[in-house]
Amino acid sequence: MPMYDRAEEINKLFGRKLREIRNSQKLSQYELWLISGIATSQIGKIERGTGNPTLATIVSLARALKVPFDDLMPRELLKD
Template sequence: MYRLCEYIHFRYVNKIRDNSYIKAFGYHLRELRTKKELSQEELAYSADIPISQIGRIERGEVNTTISTINALAKALNDHPKVLLDFKV
């Protein structure tokens, strides 16, 4: 039975998203940014990311992707792994 998905109705649930982890990441990013005395706007400009997205990340509203982490790391002159170096 190919293409069974077309005929079966099921409820989609994203199980992976982890709010406590993305909040911890946002807090950590804010610490890295403020320690380097950068404003959100300056970081946004360096990383070529909209400032609104920087805000959402720091407030822990979004489940950031590794490409974004890479862009932020370059803007902060850090290795990407530094951005994940925090405790939950």
């Protein structure tokens, strides 16, 4: 089953992980913007699960938070 049908769920899970990691590093969305270059409005949308982050955005966030991609990508997405 293509994951397109689960894009909403995937984006929500990713958003929750992003917020979790950002909070664990005691960073505001503004501070994450300063480090990643991703606008706070976009960060907010992604965290609410309504953004549809592209590869470049995911890379920017992982670099800024200094976490491997696997940490940002919810592992449950790899299971059926």
